Amino acid sequence: MMWALRDVSVYFGPRAALQGVNLEVKSGSIVAVVGGDGAGKSTLLGLLAGTVGTSSGHLERPPLARLGYLPTSSGVYLDLSVAENLAFVARAHRLARTRTLERTHALLERAGLAGFENRLAGELSGGMRQKLGLIRVLLPEPDLLVLDEPTTGIDPVSRRALWAIVARAAADGAAVVVSTSYLDEAERAAHILVLDRGRPLAEGTREDILRRTPGILTAANAPPVGETGVRFWRRGTRWRIWWPHGVAAADGAGELVVPDLQDAVTIAALQHEAEEVSL
């Protein structure tokens, strides 16, 4: 099965939240939607989840009963216990009792929440609550899993555990669309869509995006002085300097660097910005 957005645009009044976005996600694969604040990630995920309507374009998504959506909050009921939260979802989806018990047990084990069944969700740590939110969504075995920044604000250990659950869901056959601000997480996805102010900036596999990165990238201990046409930014303790096509790298501009995904996304954003300025 494959779910898709085809040339979709969303307007909130006169403002375009998404413009001409295409996306395909197949069963068993993970698509990462990457972008900064206001890029349109939540709008895109809302389209797939059915909480946001399209202004134009075509949308292919499963019916609600076959869809799992985790919004930016964990979406769990804080005054219900872990088991009660899962039981609510099972009842709402009319899941068979035996299958529910099996699946609940397996998901609790996978999320490291076995033994916490009777604890109120409000008494769980942030990471545990987010994992509960995720397994709640996974309980009905959705065909399409839509996760809106599930790891934001979560400690690295919990992030890893969350991603393990997501990867397992994909391996079990779910199509997964996940938005994230962490590019290292996006690298785990089979397909990456980079958004900037509602428009697709780059997309493809990690390798596709890296291969299409234009110009030359160097790393130096200090920013360039007196150079025109170059763009630079700080990364860690050093500086990255991007020399677009047609701008020759100056002598002593630092050593040549093979861009990683973070560099590639930054360069795509800078190029997009430059194109807008020239227009």
Added chain:
Amino acid sequence: MGAMIVKEFLELRRDRRTLAMLVLLPIMLLIVFGYAARFDVNSIPTLAAGPRATTVAATLKSPFTVKAVVPSDGPSQIKAAIRNGTYDVAVYATRAGTRFYINGADLFVAQTAAASLGRVSTPLASLKKFLGTLPPAVRPRLPAAPTVDVLYNPGLKTAVVMVPAIAGIILVFIGTLIASLGVVRERQAGTLAQLAVMPLSPWDVLVGKIAPYFLVATVDMGIVLGLGMWLFAVPMRGSWAGLIVGSLLFLFVTLSIGVLISSVSQNQGQAMQLSMMTTLPQVLLSGFIFPVASMAPGVRWISNILPLTYFAEISRGIMLQGTPVDHLLRPFLSLAGLGTITVTLAILRFHALLHPVRSRRRPARAGTS
């Protein structure tokens, strides 16, 4: 402190709905209640019956408004007419004397009627007493003083009349307020988005939201009425089944209003203010405190859209007067109508909340990342 005050002002300014309610609510309440707050009863629907009905009807003055003159009716027909709520006062006039029947279940009307009749009968009785001291030869003949029979609440006890309506008021407060926080809590906790993508219909959510409160409120209602009957000797003269059906219908309407409020409120403050806007008029305009007939016509119509007006009519009618259910069809049907309207509105509202895509092509709410 200054920073805190400025911040609070900014937040209040942004929450325009709350601000509007804070400003408009007191004005609206003042105007409505100002015109409604009248204890005086100027017109009492009266039936004149008995062989001398026509003569007596011609002598009755305000507040008695003779609506019908039926010389052929006897005391049993008169009592039935009052029990069924057609008239509040009936006069049975024969050559032997005049007897007034007053509906004691309608306290304000009964008190006004009793006071008006007292203005005639008390001086007449005093005069008779004085004349009784005179020799029979010079004693003039005086008409017999009318006798007054207060039905259903002979002592005109306030508690007997109030308890059936108080049960309704308690449940209006509890039911509306608690139910009004239901969806707001989901919205504020961020769980509404989850509900939107679950295979639940607006009806599922509405019934799910109401059901637990409905059960608790039903138990509450039983306790309040039971205690009221035990502590204040409130009688039960009519059909239990009718009272139960009326109570359940009333609870359903009350909780539906609460859920509807919840679905249109953005936060708990707004929900509580809107609840207040619906509960206060019920207390003051349903005839519980001020007689509906005494209200200015401009605000009197409001009582017709308040569920408590009809519940009070049903509970007082059944408990105090033993009114048969078939004579209470109007309040029963009105409650059912109000329930249908509020539930329909709540469902439409839930539909918009849970399925914004299907409700409008271009969503108004921005989902940003």
